[in-house]
Amino acid sequence: MNKYELMYILKTSAEEEKRTQLLEKFKGIIETDGQVENVDEWGNRRLAYEISKTNEGYYVLVNFNASADIPKELDRNLKIADEVIRHMITRVEA
Template identity: 80%
Template sequence: MNKYELVYILKSNVEDEKRTQLLDKFRGIIEADGAIENVDEWGNRKLAYEINKVNEGYYTLVNFNAGADVPKELDRNLKIADEVIRHMIIKIEE
């Protein structure tokens, strides 16, 4: 199992219920073949630069351990979610 860090930014106007559904969906993908260490919701922040005429986003950081297939599936799901502005998955070297 490898250690990974996921940061994703949602549109700031996404409702709390939808935000929770998305987190649960991503959590389910990770927990199918791994384990979540920490979920840290940073909340609404100003973006460093405008993305598709959007200046603010809701940031979430997830630290997890998983096999090599999990980040690929997670990346695929994050790309097709309309609410996600940007995301990044990083493998943490030890």
């Protein structure tokens, strides 16, 4: 199993219920063949640059352990979700 870090930014217009649903969905994908170590919700922050006429986003950082195929499935689901502005999955070197 490899260590990964997932950072994604949601639209600020997304309601809290929808944010919770997305977080649970992404955690569920990870937990199919891995485990979530930590979920850190940073909340609303100003973006470094404007994305699709948006200046703010809701940041979420997830640290997890998983096999190599989980980040691919996670990436696919993050690209499909309309509320996700940007995301990045990186492998953490031990």
